[in-house]
Amino acid sequence: MIELCGITKAFGKNQVLQGVDLLVSKGESLVVIGGSGTGKSVLLKCILGIVTADSGDILLNGTPMDRDAFLQDFGMLFQGGALFDSLPVWHNIAFRQRQGKVRLTKLQAIELAVEKLRRVGLKPETAFLHPAELSGGMQKRVGLARAIASDPSVIFFDEPTTGLDPIMAGVINELIREIVVEMGATSITITHDMSSVRAIADTVAMLHDGKVRWQGKAADIDTSSDPYLDQFINGRADGPIEGVR
């Protein structure tokens, strides 16, 4: 269980997070939605310790999070894939397993990579290509394979369908849902793609003005009666959320 209590973060005079409270239960898939610049990515980076929150608590199973221990059992799919250009696909996927005291041999690492590539629908020969030789959709799948390589109990997905065509976006959404259910992992996804929300989410939280504006079950988003959520999920220009024209 991951619990965020009163997280605040400012960059100069720009107060991005203004007291975010959020709860993700074990095995739950939470999707955080919100417009661009509402602090969704900053929120994820605060949990990971990449950005230090100005105030507030981040708890894991009720105790303050030990980040090193947390990251040992964690996987993440980045918006742009964030694959290491200089390494072949197999090394990208088995990167964690090739570090540390007990590391896989090259052969074992390739076997692991091929197994994870199969899981995300890619052929074994992809393992020997470099990220620059892959299409955007393939890069996302390899990123997904890397995220699940250590069978983590917590996975974060940062804009998993950004830059993909609708069919590939649908494939990635389905893969994420299948993998999360199959592994029983706790997941947090940030997106503003409503098809992802409907495919992936058990629960949804909407960020607006640096706070959680609405949180509830995915099935309830169409009947929430919250004007902010309603405007966002229906993509209307008119409403309480100001658009930049």
Place this chain on the structure above:
Amino acid sequence: MQVILIINGFLASIGRSVLALLASIGRLVVFMADSISHIFRPPFYPVEFLQQLLRIGYFSLPVVGLTTLFTGGALALQIYAGGARFNAESVVPSIVAIGMVRELGPVLAGLMVAGRVGASIAAEIGTMRVTEQIDALTTLSTNPIKYLVVPRILAATLAMPVLVLIGDIIGVMGGYLVGVYRLDFNSAAYISNSVDFLERGDVTSGLIKAAVFGFIVAVMGCYNGFRSERGAQGVGQATTNAVVSASILILASNYLLTELLFPA
């Protein structure tokens, strides 16, 4: 009243610039201290270190070799022309050797490596920063300083003295070629004059300088790469900053090291 406001504004802008400069120096010192402390703490990445040794050391050899070869030749011509004004043409071999080993070898190699390696380190790490590869390293339980910075700093610091030593030999050889085939020096006399006047301290001081310059190049490349922002423009800026700051620091530290190693 208007004058006071203008003076206030002027002083405030000076204050802001000084504070920004101090903040930058502070960040650089913290980054350097952090990097140095990680050199001695496991885990270590020997494969990455060897890769960097090859990239920074071996692949910089042609550019350093050519630079010192032509500089050695030009130096011989200049000293010959200058020495001819007071009948001291015979000092060409010794001055070329001392000048190359003490000063020109390390400084020119440092500047060339700053251009070649410093820029490449800043561009590579900067690209990794803006494409979230550095964040990805963190999420894969890998410390980016240990994995990216330490191997580069160690490799540059250790490779530069070797590069400079080879550059020194090539530079003296450049002087020898010009001296013997253009200025009609006797070959054996040229070599003997070069070696006889050279002291061990001349060579070691050049190598100490080289190690310091290598450290500067790698630290400035990594630091600017890590602080890169705003896409392609940010990476370009980081690359420029890395080369300019490393070059200035090399020239400044060269003066300080010369004062220290050869007090007047």
